[in-house]
Amino acid sequence: MSLPHRILLIEGHPDTAPERLNHALANAYADGALAGGHAVRRLVVGTLDFPLLRSQNAWQNGPVPEGLRGAQGDLVWAQHVVIFFPLWMGDMPALLKAFLEQVARPGFAVGPEGASPFGPKALGGRSARVVVTMGMPAVVYRWFYRAHSVKALERNILGMVGFAPVNETLIGSVESLGDKGTSRWFKTLEKLGRGAA
């Protein structure tokens, strides 16, 4: 039995409709995590109000948008972060990328300007999981497309700010899962939640 963890779920789907598979998967993970005695917070990116980041100067010197200050606090609070998103045009939806660009600021998620990239990581000591749904079979995304966009998120974004380990769950052929396939994935996510994995 693992010790209780503080888990942050980031739901990166721009569409907040509850019938979206991504939200149902996040619900299953949250149910498992709560049943396992863990503390859970949820950020639904589609409900947050923030502008696009438009310049390096704004990134380095501008204030974090008011609507995202709580998100930064949640990241600091969390020991384990799970990011859910649907694959859109081979990558995370633009809204999720926009969220990450705004939140991962110098001095918060990455070292201040001029700091060594090999220095201590701002969000170090945290683990993460990336859960991605897609229309194509997951095996095609992993082996033909080499899962390049998920690797970029895991290594270039999460790895760079200190998350380790970063694991992934790729859920493919979503249109043909059927009730049986969907409930199998819910069970898998519930189990991962219980183990804070």
Ligand SMILES: Cc1cc2nc3c(=O)[nH]c(=O)nc-3n(C[C@H](O)[C@H](O)[C@H](O)COP(=O)(O)O)c2cc1C
């Ligand atoms: C704008 C858009 C782009 C998409 N691009 C891809 C893609 O590149 N590859 C793929 O396998 N599926 C693609 N899909 C299918 C989605 O990944 C799929 O509908 C989603 O994972 C289902 O989860 P949801 O019910 O939470 O939306 C796309 C869907 C949309 C709406």
